[in-house]
Amino acid sequence: MESNGVDQERLLGLEAAEQSGLKQRTWAELKLMWRIAFPSILARVTSFGMIVVTQSFIGHVGELQLASYALVQSLILRFSNGILLGMSSATETLCGQAFGAGQHHMMGIYLQRSWIVDVVTATILVPLFVFTTPIFRLFGEEEEIAVASGPIALWMISILYSFVFALTIQMFLQAQLKNMIVGILSASSFAIHLLLSWLFVNILDLGVSGAMGAYCISSWLMVFGEYVYVFGGWCPNTWKGFTKAAFNDILPVIKLSISSGVMLCLELWYNSVLVLFAGYLKNATVAISAFSICLNICAWEFMICLGFLGAACVRVSNELGRGNSTAAKFAIKVILCTSIGIGLIFFVLCFCFGKQISYIFTSDEEIAEEVSSLSTLLAFSILLNSVQPVLSGVAIGAGFQGTVALINIGSYYAFGVPVALLLGYVADLSVKGLWIGLLSGVLLQTFVLSIVIWRLDWDDQVKKASERLNRWFLTEPEDTN
Structure with a gap:
């Protein structure tokens, strides 16, 4: 009986030490x-x-x-x-x-x-x-x-x-x-x-x-x-x-730069394409105004998300360069949880102050009503913004931008844009239909990218990072200037 009590105390001590270690790692x-x-x-x-x-x-x-x-x-x-x-x-x-x-x-x-x-x-x-x-x-x-x-x-x-x-x-x-x-x-x-x-x-x-x-x-x-x-x-x-x-070795840099450019451009231009389509809807002035107001709000909030994109990129690339795949995965979890937490705060604020937000940009009641009707979609867009940029940052840090570019083409332009046009024009849902299509593309991209990152062999990514760095490595002679 005494030995069982001692064993339980040891197990509790180990669990407490692990929890303490996890808290310290998370805080750091x-x-x-x-x-x-x-x-x-x-x-x-x-x-x-x-x-x-x-x-x-x-x-x-x-x-x-x-x-x-x-x-x-x-x-x-x-x-x-x-x-x-x-x-x-x-x-x-x-x-x-x-x-x-x-x-x-x-x-x-x-x-x-x-x-x-x-x-x-x-x-x-x-x-x-x-x-x-x-x-x-x-x-x-x-x-x-x-x-x-x-x-x-x-x-x-x-x-x-x-x-x-x-x-x-x-x-x-x-x-x-x-x-x-x-x-x-x-x-x-x-x-x-x-x-x-x-x-x-x-x-x-x-x-x-x-x-x-x-x-x-x-x-x-x-x-x-x-x-x-x-x-x-x-x-x-x-x-x-x-x-x-x-x-x-400028050609490999050009190749990586083009992959990076295609990846991010496809994301940044996605909203602009749908704003262009909004100009052909009935009552286009109100549609474009309301849509652009909501997208401006998204853009301001997206600046915060880009900060987490940068954090994910730096932490992942630093740890892969060090050869520490475990630390890279832990950093992704911490950054993702933090970003989602902030996204949830803005998500709730959009629900609570959907109509009031519009008066910052316009005094037109018709436009304000249209913005208010889009507040639910705005809230979900902001919530997705808290996830998708972090995943993109992980992709940049690991260096597989080419894969993400293909995912973006399929999710945004082969799926999201057709759904938006179908709902906006054929189903006659106007701006709401366009935005639902936009969200469906972002949701698909986030889902596919999450699976890719989840199934990624991080030890293999460490190996690839090492090979890339060694292939382009130059010694540091004193007369390089």
């Missing part, structure tokens, strides 16, 4: 996750805020200018930003795994390779901004809007190239857990942008040129701050200066 992982996610969230929210502030100041210049800016920003700039963001995510994969493997000097080389690839990509996209007016005419836009969009699009070329360096340097710093500086620089640029916009538009009365000039200056100020941080000696182990080695 949470601190590490927020160290990555919070600056990323701050940077995303303030960067998105610069677009909104510019739109607000241009809106006070005139309706024609506002419509032109909205069209250029939502179609041309978002299209280009989606490509560059996707191409830049290859930097997250390579730098994250290199940092985890202790190949710190390779991170600077990967950064320079990403600059080469992304600058070429941005240059290929420049004609979209140069020929915006004829492109909009081809789309059937009003002549006044098409003509007014041309000068605004030319201003956007500067923004396009700032994205190349801002995105890649952010991912370079994030991979080595130094992204707090990115959040600080982004928030500072946002504050400066507010001041410059007010000065150029309201005080100096420079109109659209003043608003766009303020946007360009603020965007490049952030890039300049990142340059100072990287080149000024705050990254001594990961930045060794410019090197010709950046031009070596």
Whole structure:
């Protein structure tokens, strides 16, 4: 009897030790996750805020200018930003795994390779901004809007190239857990942008040129701050200066960048495609207005989700680089649970304040009623947003973007869009039908991607990460600069 009592006490002691160890591991992982996610969230929210502030100041210049800016920003700039963001995510994969493997000097080389690839990509996209007016005419836009969009699009070329360096340097710093500086620089640029916009538009009365000039200056100020941080000696182990080695093995980087670009672009453009279809519904003005308001709310909340995407990418890539598949799987669980918890909070808020939210954007009762009728779908969209980006972050961290791109094509465009068109037009459910179709595509993508990640052989992913890093590894001679 005594021995049984001793055995039970030992078992209870072991269980208590395991629970204590689990709590400590979870707490340590949470601190590490927020160290990555919070600056990323701050940077995303303030960067998105610069677009909104510019739109607000241009809106006070005139309706024609506002419509032109909205069209250029939502179609041309978002299209280009989606490509560059996707191409830049290859930097997250390579730098994250290199940092985890202790190949710190390779991170600077990967950064320079990403600059080469992304600058070429941005240059290929420049004609979209140069020929915006004829492109909009081809789309059937009003002549006044098409003509007014041309000068605004030319201003956007500067923004396009700032994205190349801002995105890649952010991912370079994030991979080595130094992204707090990115959040600080982004928030500072946002504050400066507010001041410059007010000065150029309201005080100096420079109109659209003043608003766009303020946007360009603020965007490049952030890039300049990142340059100072990287080149000024705050990254001594990961930045060794410019090197010709950046031009070596460029083709595999291009291949990974294209896979990343396709993966993220298909996700970012999905909503835009359905907004385009909403323009052909009955009472299109109300439909587009209500749909766009709901999608703007989703976009703001999605900035938070992108922070968790970055956290998942960095943690997974770091642990795979270290060869620790168990830690990678544990990080995924912690980040996913945290993201879902925050998603549930916004889910409840959408149910409680569905109609009230619309009055932030409009005073039109008909549009407000339409937004209120969509609040349930908005709530479920936000809940799915808390899951899907984390899974995408895991894919980027592990480096299997090509697989996710195929899943996105099947889920979004082969399934979601046809269902949306069927429900929206054939079943005559209007905007609700389009959104249900949108949600069905996201739900299918989330379900398939969850199964893929669940069944993934993480030890094999460690092996692949090691092979990739060893194949591209270069020694660190003193004269690499």
